[in-house]
Amino acid sequence: MNSSNPAPDVQVSAPETNDQMTIIVFSGDLDKALAAFVIANGALAMDTKVTMFFAFWGLNVLRKENAAAPAKDFLSTMFGWMMPKGANRLKLSKMNMGGMGTRMMKFVMRRKKVYSLPQLIETAQASGVRFVACTMSMDVMGITKEELLDGVELGGVATFIGDASQSKSTLFI
Amino acid sequence: MNSSNPAPDVQVSAPETNDQMTIIVFSGDLDKALAAFVIANGALAMDTKVTMFFAFWGLNVLRKENAAAPAKDFLSTMFGWMMPKGANRLKLSKMNMGGMGTRMMKFVMRRKKVYSLPQLIETAQASGVRFVACTMSMDVMGITKEELLDGVELGGVATFIGDASQSKSTLFI
Amino acid sequence: MNSSNPAPDVQVSAPETNDQMTIIVFSGDLDKALAAFVIANGALAMDTKVTMFFAFWGLNVLRKENAAAPAKDFLSTMFGWMMPKGANRLKLSKMNMGGMGTRMMKFVMRRKKVYSLPQLIETAQASGVRFVACTMSMDVMGITKEELLDGVELGGVATFIGDASQSKSTLFI
Numbered sequence: 001m002n003s004s005n006p007a008p009d010v011q012v013s014a015p016e017t018n019d020q021m022t023i024i025v026f027s028g029d030l031d032k033a034l035a036a037f038v039i040a041n042g043a044l045a046m047d048t049k050v051t052m053f054f055a056f057w058g059l060n061v062l063r064k065e066n067a068a069a070p071a072k073d074f075l076s077t078m079f080g081w082m083m084p085k086g087a088n089r090l091k092l093s094k095m096n097m098g099g100m101g102t103r104m105m106k107f108v109m110r111r112k113k114v115y116s117l118p119q120l121i122e123t124a125q126a127s128g129v130r131f132v133a134c135t136m137s138m139d140v141m142g143i144t145k146e147e148l149l150d151g152v153e154l155g156g157v158a159t160f161i162g163d164a165s166q167s168k169s170t171l172f173i
Numbered sequence: 174m175n176s177s178n179p180a181p182d183v184q185v186s187a188p189e190t191n192d193q194m195t196i197i198v199f200s201g202d203l204d205k206a207l208a209a210f211v212i213a214n215g216a217l218a219m220d221t222k223v224t225m226f227f228a229f230w231g232l233n234v235l236r237k238e239n240a241a242a243p244a245k246d247f248l249s250t251m252f253g254w255m256m257p258k259g260a261n262r263l264k265l266s267k268m269n270m271g272g273m274g275t276r277m278m279k280f281v282m283r284r285k286k287v288y289s290l291p292q293l294i295e296t297a298q299a300s301g302v303r304f305v306a307c308t309m310s311m312d313v314m315g316i317t318k319e320e321l322l323d324g325v326e327l328g329g330v331a332t333f334i335g336d337a338s339q340s341k342s343t344l345f346i
Numbered sequence: 347m348n349s350s351n352p353a354p355d356v357q358v359s360a361p362e363t364n365d366q367m368t369i370i371v372f373s374g375d376l377d378k379a380l381a382a383f384v385i386a387n388g389a390l391a392m393d394t395k396v397t398m399f400f401a402f403w404g405l406n407v408l409r410k411e412n413a414a415a416p417a418k419d420f421l422s423t424m425f426g427w428m429m430p431k432g433a434n435r436l437k438l439s440k441m442n443m444g445g446m447g448t449r450m451m452k453f454v455m456r457r458k459k460v461y462s463l464p465q466l467i468e469t470a471q472a473s474g475v476r477f478v479a480c481t482m483s484m485d486v487m488g489i490t491k492e493e494l495l496d497g498v499e500l501g502g503v504a505t506f507i508g509d510a511s512q513s514k515s516t517l518f519i
Contacts, residue, residue: 045331048334094201165394169343170516192511277424
């Protein structure tokens, strides 16, 4: 059940505790992020509770495009400058071809009326998918909470293991 | 239980409803496709029902080598021309070295009498692994049903979520 | 429950059979190996039994740095020479930049007092995470048992399927 429907009065015979999915978004590639959010939104539409756990490169998916950069040490500034700032800046894992492949893919998706990544993210968040950013990754990469989308929770590996132990499926993307 | 053995008369004490596995083949890399099919065939041999869901680059694994190309628009023709046409044309994700690494790997596999990817695919399909091609990916990449191996089903994200919800393990490869 | 605590006398009300996780370490990238071991150690700390199954490039994570190279044929020697020898030699999947990115990442991790990959591996093994090396991958890549860390078990796809069928979560990394 998703969070917009907190008190369903229908009784489902199948075990209810299985209606949960956990997705680790480790990758910061456009194509894999698209897959993760298509799956998350699809699962939610089928009454599956979804938690997305963003670690390592996946944190880039959640970065705000124009967040004021907080004061950081040299290495964090370097990392922050080199990594893509948010969903609009991600690239394909293959056939990026200096950006041309990525632009082609986005163009085709618009023409086919497929949701863009920012639209998928917005839909997911609005519909109640939980976004959890991995604090250890944030620490190592020097990414602060202010640089991430509003409403993102922070959590560690224990949060993830706890969610996975409640989930029917756990995907590492 | 696999489809070639539909009515086993042995009673297994372990919960039978868990004997299902769903594999998303997202990658079009030779090494990852090999892993996916080794796992699928292995699971099937152990009476686990397997559905493989091919999305994005993974669609290339299912492309026929010599399918007559249907009339397509410019971008789809471009994509189709640039992406590998079928299991024989996939490359290693690492150490491809302009094709040399991939050829070496195939050579070693032949010498060690390990099944090639086309053989693994044929075995999987013949033994009852379900192949589902993701329609959204086909649409975006301009790949048509005629270009894919015979017997491949079409499905969307709902098909995948439905399968995953029945599966003991769901892998994203 | 982990192996250092083999006979717990507390009764847990939650289903005990779910406390198991299987992780396929397919990748030989430093960042993905780190993720795998952080998850494994985290799960173990939460009384989840963990099996890590190392296949393909993932075998490189387990290679000893200074193992005496056994006599091998030409191709195996080539593969062995080109692939990284152990956890200290792995590279980032992105932003490696000729090794500079990888060095930066290791430097930051040290400064932040985050465990290094060799430390995570040692902790996992000491705490009772099972390491299984995929024999088919070893055969194809020409890697022998002597080249791998002590205490690694050998297993095939059947071993993996068996573990996955007992696991609440199975991850492909």
